[in-house]
Amino acid sequence: MEEKDRKKHHKKHSGPKADKKRKRHLNDLGLGDDEDARKRNPKAFAVQSAVRMARTFHRTQDLKTKKHHIPVVDRSPLEPPPVVVVVVGPPKVGKSTLIKCLIRNFTRQKLIEIRGPVTIVSGKRRRLTIIECGCDINTMIDLAKVADLVLMLIDASFGFEMETFEFLNICQVHGFPKIMGVLTHLDTFKNNKQLKKTKKRLKHRFWTEVYPGAKLFYLSGMVHGEYQKQEIHNLGRFISVMKFRPLTWQTSHPYVLADRMEDLTNPEDVRVNPKCDRKVSLYGYLRGAYLKNKSQIHMPGVGDFAVSDVSFLPDPCELPEQQKKRSLNERDKLIYAPLSGVGGVVYDKDAVYIDLGGSHEEVRPNHELVQSLISTHSTIDVKMASSKVSLFMDSKPLGSEDVENQEFMMPKEEKQIDLKTGRVRRKAVFEEENDDGASDEEEGQDEEMSEDEMDGSEGGDGDNDVEGENDKEVPGQELGLRSAKRLKREETTEETAVELPAFADSDDDLEMRSGEEGETDLDESKEEAEDQGDEESDEKESSDSDSESSMVPTTDSGNCTAEEASESEAEGSSEEEEGSNDDSEVEESNKKGIQSAPEKNVDGVEWAVSKAVEDGDGDDDDDVENLLKEEEEYGEDNDFSVDTAGALKWKEDLTQKAAEAFLRQQQSAPNLRKLVYGTGKNPMLAEDADEEDDADEELGGLFHVSRPDKESKQKANALDCSKFPVETPQDWDLDEVMNSIQDCFVTGKWEADKDAAKLLEEDEELYGDFEDLETGVVHKGKPAAEGDEDKEGKEPKAGEEEEEKKKRMDKKRKLKEMFDAEYDEGDATYFDDLKGEMQKQAQLNRAEFEDQDDESRVQYEGFRPGMYVRIEIENIPCEFVLNFDPHYPIILGGLGNSEGNVGYVQLRLKKHRWYKKILKTRDPIIFSLGWRRFQTIPMYYIEDHNGRHRLLKYSPQHMHCGATFWGPITPQGTGFLAIQSVSGTTPDFRIAATGVVLDLDKSITVVKKLKLTGFPFKIYKNTSFIKGMFNSPLEVAKFEGAAIRTVSGIRGQIKKALRKPEGAFRATFEDKLLMSDIVFMRTWYPVSIPAFYNPVTSLLKPVGEKDTWTGMKTTGQLRHERGIRLKQNKDSLYKPIVREKKHFNKLHIPKALQKALPFKNKPKNHEKKAKPTKDQWRPAVIREPHEKKISALLTALGTVHSYKIKKAKLNHRQHLKDYLKRKHKEEEEKFKRQKEAKKKLFRIMGQKEKKKQKSSLKGSGEREK
């Protein structure tokens, strides 16, 4: 046995060893170590034929250009999202086993049950999200749309199954992802030969489906219920080095394959109405394109929704830090699969949770911290809001954690010190973040707080008063709150640093600090609590964020500008004056001193807190002093406006001088941004503000107590003009003013690198001497400053040398550029140029926002692919949560502009050749188009030669046809597929049709033929009166001039309506009609398409029944179910056609004509012969037997005689033939003989003649003799 297993020796065909061997072999032949063959044997490579050379050249060029694709800008993110690997195959083929083995291969972890996607780190630069795809066609369709790589499992012992082909066809329609086949169950083959054969057969079939040469992997057998380690390892290698082609749909739409779902609905709402719509947050890696907040998305199987909020979270399955090593550290081999309960750490918007596993739940640990932690966990899972309330109940502040926190934060804090202002309150960042977490829980208090603030603001500048008031009112919950925060903070120790910026807010800074001091000053904590309330309200409105340097004044300044802007523009968008952030030059704007009264409320609170802080701690005194100083400044600034104009008068000026104001404001960049966009981070808030004025006042009422209504309205109805009038024209007669734009003209001064004179100078230096041939002038380059050098001595020499060096380098660079330009661009093709352009654009795209932090990047670009995002969605049907099954993929597909709308979609459609039936117009069918699966009612049509769309009752058998349906607008060029039903399984192929979207419209052009018939009731020459086609003269009037035709083909035209029979008309024809003729007119009647669009909501079905969705039934199905037989129209039944024999009358020629005819043509009068007379009539002869005998004998004799004669004749003929033959032979012989004789004779005669001649020649002589 062992011997059998041993591998046979294989010779190496490649690699260094093989090379060496080959070389040796060549050496042996005497060819070795020589240069290449071209040199060795130049004749073999010489040009033999110019024509053939041209041909080969053409061919190579053809092949080259064939390979070209239209270059596209490479928009792939720098840190790409995990590759989606979909494992697909029929049941019991080994999908789960393969996934488990792969996970084990990459992470050394064993997963018992796999639910939903599993994300793993597979290499230094690659992560994988592996997901299993069941046999439900819904799942197959959804996953084919998001797959990057498909592992297609095939049971080799069985061969291909329908699911495999269905999936392949789905892939083909929705952009073809990479597909790798995997053959399993190979160990069932006992016979090696059969195994080989099967492999080959399957491989070739697979190739025809995918592409020739597609990779098909063999998993030869199982060891202890797992695939062989080495094979899995190889498969893993294949996967992790695979390259992917960008797919159009995927790169143009953002999408998320959700790996976690949480229900955020208010538990009270659920209690009141268990079927209320839910609010849900979904987590996953963003893929494809940039996702914008508030955009439309589609969840296949659920429906369309608007994203209510998006935020990005730290990556739960990060790629390892850049490292030199080739392989990954054990530590970096992460796995993240929350739906399967793997991953340990779970990130949330504001906290991090650690999964402690099931074992901990039973034995409740005594430690309070852990206990509360567990409770937190459970709450998040179930109901967020409620959990948080419960959190406060039994926890207390922990001093030790505070200390920890402080230590942890120190480095961070130091970074954030602003040198100018010296406001070092960044510590708060952490606290703030925690507050934030807590804030949600405190909803109940919220309103109270806001009321407090209102009071404060009304009280004017009286900080202390406000403080006092608040003190009294603050509920005693801070303790609980605080402890909860602490808890969370502890959990987040590591992550906080990353998350922090998201919630940094100025108020919090202060508050945070005080918290950190951990000092138990009761007043302080109360204030804090109150502050938190404050912040909560802020944050609800604007989820702000931001970098280290955002400080109290930042907020303020942001506010003022925002306020100002909004007022001046009369856009009601200034709801979130508060939530601001922003880095950098805020101070400037403050100094400008545009302060608004409404802001005061905020300021007031802040100041109060800061003062309290001052009391509390000594360390931060300086800071606080700074703060206070600033506040005073504010105060002064404000005084003016407040004093003079009361609450809101300061705004009057602004509206009138809007142009001036913003010109001034442009001085500092962030101000401009704020001016335009306000301070809210949340882009939609502005619009929300617009949406409802009333709601406006209720919601954000506390922040804009009173807006000058009159002014804003006036502005809202102002003149709509794009011109930008000059408010304060400058005096263009003044020289200074004129000089200010002098350089905008070509006549002005140019920049150094563009100035012609300078360039010329440089060139001169570069090229030195030259002679102008035309004029004969000799230009000399500058002598290299020899004289100067001598004079000046050595001191300046060093500097000069450097300069020289620089100059030389410049010169070199320039020369090189010129050289490059000359030689590189010479043979650049159009394609190269285009590619270069795209590359440049890609570089620009990458570089533009590279240096910015994610928070601000997200605003400009949207969330970029590769980020781990949390998406909140509201108004999701409760069934989605109640019937949640992690085995089914949840996909959030982003929709482009107006892709959420519906309209008429025109398609080019072809029935799938494997589908057994043809499709019927008006039968509901399920389409998979874009992200969506939906049922709709298509109409099939075909385009006539003149562009008319003619309705078809059925789709053609083997041809393309058009189809139109009412449904979601999807960009042209998108592929689709159609299936009759998504429920259950049939042995047949399920994909009914495939095709592509051609056009989108809001109206349809499909028509069907309608023939109107009528009958003539009066016929003149070419004019006839026709009735029965119309019912009224009005109808006739509409069709005047229309072409009509008879069945026999006589063409005509409708002229005018007749008065008498209603609806009759006069018509003219090209020939006279018969009364029996039927007249008809061809018209085209536009069909209407039912506006039926029914998304397949398969994910809302109960668990286990998700593949049983049924929508509208076809009439055929209904009839079949209810046993209703179709009533046939009697007229449309086929009957046997009976054709009666046609009887023609005799031709009658009039007598006159007969007379005139020539005799030849005259009808001959064959008079009928009379009956034969008796004498003519002869009776039959009946013979006697004797006579019969005689006659029989006679006939026999006659026969014999005739036979004899015949024989004799034959004989004679034979004889004659022979005779002739003989004769012929004799003749020939005779001829031969004669010829011979003649020959002889002629020879003799010739000789005689010769002799005679000779003799005559001689003879004369002789004679003469």
Place this chain on the structure above:
Amino acid sequence: MASQPHALSYVGCNFLRQRLVLSTLSGRPVKIRKIRAKEESPGLRDFEASFIRLIDKVTNGSRIEINQTGTTLYYQPGLLYGGVLEHDCSPHRSIGYYLESLLCLAPFMKHPLRIVLRGVTNDQVDPSVDVLKATALPLLKKFGIDGEGFELKITRRGMPPKGGGEVIFACPVRKVLRPIQFTDPGKIKRIRGTAYSVRVSPQIANRIVDSARSILNKFIPDIYIYTDHMKGTSSGKSPGFGLSLVAETTNGTFLGAELASNPQGQGTAVLPEELGLNCAKLLLEEIYRGGCVDSTNQSLVLLLMTLGQQDVSKVLLGPLSPYTIEFLRHLRSFFQIMFKIETKPSREEPQGGEKVLMTCVGIGFSNLSKTIK
């Protein structure tokens, strides 16, 4: 049901064009309330109604609902259709008012647009067709909207109050736009202009030209101002005259300025010399503001950048006009797009006022109306 996206709601008639145009392009319905609700004559004006009618003409399947007083407008956009159209604009506003919006929409139609607009060609409020022709069209060309069927022809001139002018605008359709990097305006190499006069003495145009040149000649010698005196039927129904100037730079930036005489029977008569001088000064102001796009076309360039592919586009602008600022806000609410706005401090050498560098990533817009075969 593919839920119809939530309608955006606004108050007041200001920026009506922006809202309707963006709504059409983004496919989001829009609702505008309280249109002149508190005024003597509430509701939409003639010219606005005419604009809405124009939008209805170029689209297919849009739904427009206006309440009885005309103070509330609901607009649910259809698909842009285009084709050969005619439209009679209201003489209260000039054709420029309508044309500005058509410039935004025309590249995204189903069929190439060819529209005849009738009304007032030049007035004192809106950018005139001359200036749009000289500045907006080259701008569109930068985005790849080009070709034979791209023209703006003034066949008749009409001055307020009665109008009678006629303009033919034709634009080809595009599926996608090119991103632009337009950050260097270059230097002004020539100034061109048109001094027009209708139903007044033809000498007036010459007088305008002379006075305008007197100022501009100090800066650059390459100035040519055409005099355009229309007669007969092509001169409209009211008398008037005016001047439009355009400065062209080496990098293909066009900065425009214009002035028109007071309409007949309104205000005092304007001297042609004075008008020429003032217009030249306006052009200098525009040059002072500078940027790669002049102040009237700022919103157009920003829109086309937004509608580009998912690539970075950049443009350098002069100070943002209030209209542009509002437009940026609207862009954010309709397309969820924010521009990166950086101010470029003016350099030491005199090149006019401060500039603003606008950067954005396009939303990957593609023309959903265009048919593929």
